[in-house]
Amino acid sequence: MRLLYLALMVACVAIQYPLWWGEEGWARVTVLQQQLEAQEEKNRALLARNNAMEAEVHDLKTGTDALEDRARIEMRMIKKDETYVQILTPNEPQPEVPVSYEVPGAPKAGKPAQVASKPQAKASARPRAKSDAGKPAKSPKPAHQ
DSSP states (O other): HHHHHHHHHHHHHHHHHHHHHSSSSSHHHHHHHHHHOOOOOOOHHHHHHHHHHHHHHHHHHHSSSHHHHHHHHHHHOOOOOOOOOOOOOOOOOOOOOOOOOOOTTTTTTTOOOOSSSSOOOOOSOOOOOGGGSSSSOOOOOOOOO
């Protein structure tokens, strides 16, 4: 009887060994569960990103708020009578964007508006050849395609 009991105990241990320490045992299941949780977290982050992009596409297609936000953030455009304020984090370099307070077409501050008596000739965009140096500038002709 003792021999049978001992044989059954050895058989139980032999069966349990692959379950606990084998290649497809509990250790492998634990590793796979951790990998599954990490992948599910990545999927949740990607789903949130996709939902945000989908909402932005919808805003861009239907309204002007998203366009105005993009213009303000990416191009630093502002509306008339608005003030643009940018808060920099510590150690962040100051952006090198020229700021102009002049409105195109408006007279400059401190100078009275001048009315042109005759239209001025526009300069040609193409460089002039040496033979044209003494001749007056001609208006550029459109290129034929």
